[in-house]
Structures are given as C-alpha cells and as structure tokens.
Amino acid sequence: MACCHHYFEPTEDGDNAFSVDASSITFGRGCLAEAGAVAKALGIGRIALMTDKALRALPFFEKVRRSLATAGIDVVIYDEVRVEPTDESFQAAARFAAESKVDGFLSLGGGSVIDTVKAASLYATYPADFLTYVNAPIGEGKAVPGPLKPHIACPTTSGTGSECTGIAVFDLLAMKAKTGIVSRALRPDRALVDPDVTASLPANVVAASGFDVLSHALESYTAQAYTKRKAPADASLRPMSQGANPWSDLGCREALRLLGQYFPRAVADAGDDEAREQVMWAATLAGIAFGNAGVHAPHGMAYSVAGLVRDFQPEGYPDAEPLIPHGMSVIVNAPSVFRFTAEACPDRHLEASGWLGADLRDAGEADAGEVLSGQIVALMRQTGMPNGLSGVGYGEADLQSLTEGAYPQRRLLENAPRPISREALTDLYGGALAYW
Numbered sequence: 001m002a003c004c005h006h007y008f009e010p011t012e013d014g015d016n017a018f019s020v021d022a023s024s025i026t027f028g029r030g031c032l033a034e035a036g037a038v039a040k041a042l043g044i045g046r047i048a049l050m051t052d053k054a055l056r057a058l059p060f061f062e063k064v065r066r067s068l069a070t071a072g073i074d075v076v077i078y079d080e081v082r083v084e085p086t087d088e089s090f091q092a093a094a095r096f097a098a099e100s101k102v103d104g105f106l107s108l109g110g111g112s113v114i115d116t117v118k119a120a121s122l123y124a125t126y127p128a129d130f131l132t133y134v135n136a137p138i139g140e141g142k143a144v145p146g147p148l149k150p151h152i153a154c155p156t157t158s159g160t161g162s163e164c165t166g167i168a169v170f171d172l173l174a175m176k177a178k179t180g181i182v183s184r185a186l187r188p189d190r191a192l193v194d195p196d197v198t199a200s201l202p203a204n205v206v207a208a209s210g211f212d213v214l215s216h217a218l219e220s221y222t223a224q225a226y227t228k229r230k231a232p233a234d235a236s237l238r239p240m241s242q243g244a245n246p247w248s249d250l251g252c253r254e255a256l257r258l259l260g261q262y263f264p265r266a267v268a269d270a271g272d273d274e275a276r277e278q279v280m281w282a283a284t285l286a287g288i289a290f291g292n293a294g295v296h297a298p299h300g301m302a303y304s305v306a307g308l309v310r311d312f313q314p315e316g317y318p319d320a321e322p323l324i325p326h327g328m329s330v331i332v333n334a335p336s337v338f339r340f341t342a343e344a345c346p347d348r349h350l351e352a353s354g355w356l357g358a359d360l361r362d363a364g365e366a367d368a369g370e371v372l373s374g375q376i377v378a379l380m381r382q383t384g385m386p387n388g389l390s391g392v393g394y395g396e397a398d399l400q401s402l403t404e405g406a407y408p409q410r411r412l413l414e415n416a417p418r419p420i421s422r423e424a425l426t427d428l429y430g431g432a433l434a435y436w
C-alpha cells in the first residue's frame with residue numbers, strides 16, 4: 001500500500017502496516033426502531049439505557065425504549081449524563097452501571113452520552129482508581145484488562161463520531177482541562193445512526209457538531225503518515241491513532257466533500273432533510289477515519305479551551321453553567337493550526353480546501369495554509385461560529401495557561417505532521433485569538 005501515494009513512503013524505523021477497525025454500523029432513517037432486535041441479537045437481557053434529561057423528553061427516546069421493551073428486554077434508565085462530562089460524572093455513571101447489574105448498554109445521545117457509557121462500562125467491569133486507565137502522562141495509561149459488555153451507540157448529533165471510536169473524552173476537574181481514555185475495548189459493538197434525530201437540533205448545535213466532523217476529517221487527512229510512526233515492538237501495541245493511512249483517507253475525502261456541499265445548508269434550514277442526512281453520514285465516515293488515524297493539534301488545543309472556560313454560554317445549549325461545546329472549542333484553533341502544518345504536506349491541505357469549496361484555480365503549494373484556513377474561516381462566519389479564541393472569552397493574558405493545559409496532550413500533538421514545541425503551541429494559540 002505504501003507505493004500508492006508518496007505520503008506513505010516507507011521510513012527507516014517506521015511501521016510498514018496499518019490496522020482497520022470499525023464498529024458494526026446501521027445507517028438510515030428510522031433505524032432506531034431496530035434497537036430491540038439488535039440488543040436481543042447481542043444476547044442482552046437487561047440493558048442500561050443511558051441519556052440526559054433533555055434527550056429523555058424527546059420522542060426518539062420513547063421509540064428506543066419501546067423497541068427494547070417489545071423485544072422482551074428489561075430496561076433500566078439513567079438520565080443523569082452531563083453535557084461535556086467530567087471525571088465526577090463518569091464515576092457517577094459507573095456506580096449506576098455497577099449497581100444496576102445489567103448485561104449491556106445503550107447510549108442515546110451525542111458524544112457526551114456515548115463516551116459516558118464507555119467509561120461507565122469500563123469502571124463497572126474493571127474497578128480501579130480513576131486515573132488508572134486515563135491517558136499518560138496525565139493518568140497511568142494502563143491497558144483495559146479485557147472485553148466489556150455489549151454497547152449499542154445511538155448518536156443524536158451529527159458530529160462526534162464517538163459511535164465509531166474507542167475514545168472517551170472528559171473534563172478532568174482538578175486540571176481544568178480535557179483528556180481521555182483510549183482503548184479498542186471501548187469501541188461500541190453496534191451503532192444505529194438515524195438521521196431523523198437531527199431534525200430537532202438547533203442551528204448552533206448543528207454548526208458546532210458539524211465543525212467537529214470537519215476537524216476529524218481534516219486532522220486525520222493531514223496527520224503524520226503511519227509509515228513515519230515508529231513501528232511497534234509487537235503488533236498488539238499498534239495504536240488506534242496510527243496516523244494517516246489509505247483506509248482513513250477514504251473516509252476523510254468523502255466526509256469533506258459532503259461537508260463542502262451540505263454543511264451550510266444543514267445549519268441554515270432544519271427542514272432540509274437531505275442536508276442533515278448527508279452531514280450525519282459525513283460524521284459517521286469521519287468517525288471511522290479518525291478512529292483509525294487519530295486527530296492532532298486542533299483537538300489537543302481544544303482540551304484546555306473547553307476546560308478553562310469562564311463565562312461563555314452558547315445559544316442552543318444548556319445554560320446552567322459556562323460551556324464551550326467540543327466542536328466549537330476545536331474549530332477556533334483550526335485555522336491557526338493549518339497555516340502552521342501546511343508546509344509539511346501542502347498537497348493534502350490544498351486538496352482538502354477544494355473539497356470544502358475553495359477556489360483553487362490560482363493556488364499553489366505555497367498558498368496551501370492560507371487557502372485552507374481561509375476556507376474554514378469563511379465557513380465559520382457563514383454558520384455563526386465565534387471569532388477565534390477571543391470570541392469565547394480568551395485574550396493574550398490566557399496564552400500561557402492555555403498552553404500549559406494542552407501541552408500534556410502528547411498523543412494528539414505528536415500526531416501532527418510537524419513537531420509542536422511548547423513555544424510553537426503558544427504561537428498557535430496566539431494566531432487563533434481572532435480571524436476577522
């Protein structure tokens with residue numbers, strides 16, 4: 001495969017193989033009605049249906065609950081999932097999972113719900129001090145000891161792709177920064193991706209979650225090649241975030257093409273069923289892609305952007321406390337990052353710009369960073385995103401604290417196509433303060 005594209009040329013100590021992992025996915029309008037049949041096929045007799053209080057009040061919650069009950073499955077409900085979960089909310093969900101004695105899980109919600117179920121299943125099955133499984137150097141980074149109980153993921157936002165990945169992200173309150181748990185064991189066994197659920201989403205939620213999709217695809221496509229990552233001593237140690245590879249490229253290309261065509265339409269008109277369905281499909285494709293390649297600096301930087309929030313409250317989200325939604329915390333960094341990374345693989349940055357709708361007629365490789373960042377900024381303005389870090393409440397005085405919160409995210413930063421030093425990271429945050 002390395003001969004297919006110069007980006008994957010072999011390197012002296014690099015890996016010469018890549019792995020392909022994916023959940024079993026059902027995609028299509030109305031497929032949430034299949035939840036009961038899927039749970040029964042997985043051998044689940046008692047299931048934890050986990051969601052948040054807002055989603056529990058929507059019609060598709062009852063659709064799923066009824067499908068499970070009709071299949072003869074005993075359903076216990078947990079609706080205390082927190083939007084943008086924390087270590088505390090993960091542990092509360094894990095206590096519920098252990099006490100309810102279920103033999104399977106169904107997550108109904110966005111990435112916050114799906115990630116909460118991953119963590120709840122892990123800690124209920126293999127109890128440990130919380131930092132045991134959390135990414136090093138923040139946590140111990142211990143391997144998950146074995147398989148988890150079946151998990152059916154039912155995403156309700158067109159963004160996170162969490163139904164396709166073995167990643168669970170949360171706010172570590174003591175650090176005021178996001179981090180995560182990463183293991184193939186966390187990947188849901190089945191995913192039911194029903195575009196009908198997006199009809200009720202406010203425009204700002206579609207925009208923020210859609211930019212998470214866009215970032216997944218862009219970061220995976222521009223990540224360092226898998227051949228540049230040091231080959232593992234044992235094949236079992238090959239990471240999920242293995243770098244860009246021919247498989248992940250397929251999903252990235254199509255996701256970006258779909259976003260270029262449908263994303264602004266999906267934000268502008270809740271009644272545009274075609275656009276919202278296509279963005280949901282793009283989210284699935286990008287989730288599969290980044291689940292096999294990994295993301296890099298915009299996501300790594302987002303962890304401290306979200307974790308250090310002071311008083312920002314976005315429209316369309318719960319207003320009980322300050323919140324910078326995940327996709328928003330990522331995209332405010334992205335134009336600055338892609339200006340920086342373009343010199344490492346300008347052809348890939350230009351290709352991505354074109355799929356997103358940029359005019360490339362007079363663009364050369366030297367223009368790649370500006371063209372891609374300019375196209376992202378145009379989409380941000382078109383869909384009502386904040387003007388960089390200043391738009392979510394940060395200024396020059398915050399650059400060092402943002403840097404300190406993000407620099408430990410080595411798993412992400414080291415997947416970028418250019419090395420990112422502490423000083424470079426501060427410069428990237430400085431470049432993200434405002435774009436217009």
